[in-house]
Amino acid sequence: MGYDAPYAGLIMVDLHCHILPGLDDGSDSLDTSCRMAAIAARSGVRSIVATPHCNTRNELKNYRSEALTRAFRDLQAELDRWEIPVKILPGAEILVRSNFASLLEKGSLQSINDSQYLLVEFYFDEAPAFMEAQLSAAEGFGFVPVVAHPERYFCVQDNPSLAAGWFERGRVLQLNAGSILGTLGEGAYDAASLLLRWELAGAVASDAHDYRRRSPDLLPLIDALERRFPSLDPERLLRTNPQKILQNKPLR
Ligand SMILES: [Fe+2]
Known part of the structure; x- marks a missing residue:
């Protein structure tokens, strides 16, 4: 099977993907990682930022380190060996807890492709x-x-204008494909719909953890965006903006 980008030749960047094997609750093996990359490639993705969970409460550290850098490189070597046309770029999904400032101070956090952009997440019930x-x-x-x-x-979800405030202060809002597709619950689906309608989304990414339930296939997402938000430009969310992030350029 070929890797031609099937959606009007659209080449995409996936900014958030748990594709590194064995480092978190994402890919469980090198084989799974290769399958994920192949599925992504078939949907038109050519760059994946590998974003293992970092700083979680259950001791997933994945701070910036030689070992982490080696993990990005090892996966790339395997994809090259199988001729899967995907570039793996360094990243991490950093859970923001009370130790966040000290991690920043120590320079422990892996940014997206070593740029100034830092992918952060919070506990779902954070204040x-x-x-x-x-x-x-x-x-x-x-x-x-x-x-x-x-x-x-x-x-x-309770107060979407909170996210509008983040947007106005220059933060990038990265929505999940699963939220837009409705596989991450009704609350996420409704909030994602609103944020898209308000044009606050800077990027959409797979947040894939495997190749079945939380897959890196972005075609169903493009389909849903086209159908439900015809005035939005999928290319801006899946290629132009993510590309600017990789190149450390401002989005607006
Ligand atoms: Fe994630």
């Missing part, structure tokens, strides 16, 4: 004041926060 303080802390260290799946946080 908005804590989130605001920590986003500001990241900015104080020169980072631009990319907020992973804002539509999944209860405070945003």
Whole structure:
């Protein structure tokens, strides 16, 4: 089977994907990682930022390290060996907890492709004041926060204008494909729909964890975007903006 980008030749960047094997609750083996990459490639993805969970409470560290850098490289070598046309770029999905500022200070956090963009997530029931303080802390260290799946946080579901405030302060809102497709619950589906309608989304990514239930196939997403949000440009969310992030350029 070939890897021609099937949606009008659209070449995409997946900014958020748990494709590194064995580092978190995502891919469980090198074989799974290769299958995920092949599925992504068939849907038109050519660059995947590998974003293992970092700083979780159950001791998934995945801080910036030689070992992490080696994991990105090892997966790339395997994909090259199988001629799967995907470039793996370094990243991490950082769970923001009370130790966040000290991690920033120590330079422990892996940004997206070593740019100023930092992919951060929060506990789903996190308090908005804590989130605001920590986003500001990241900015104080020169980072631009990319907020992973804002539509999944209860405070945003209750009060979506909170996410509008983040957007206005220059943070990037990264929505999950699953939220838009309705596989991550009704609350996330409704909030994602609203954020898209308000044109607050900076990017959409797979947040894939495997190749079945949380898959890196972005074709169903493009389909849903076209059908439900015809005035939105999928290319901006899946290629242009993510590409700017990889190149460390401003989005607006
Ligand atoms: Fe994730």
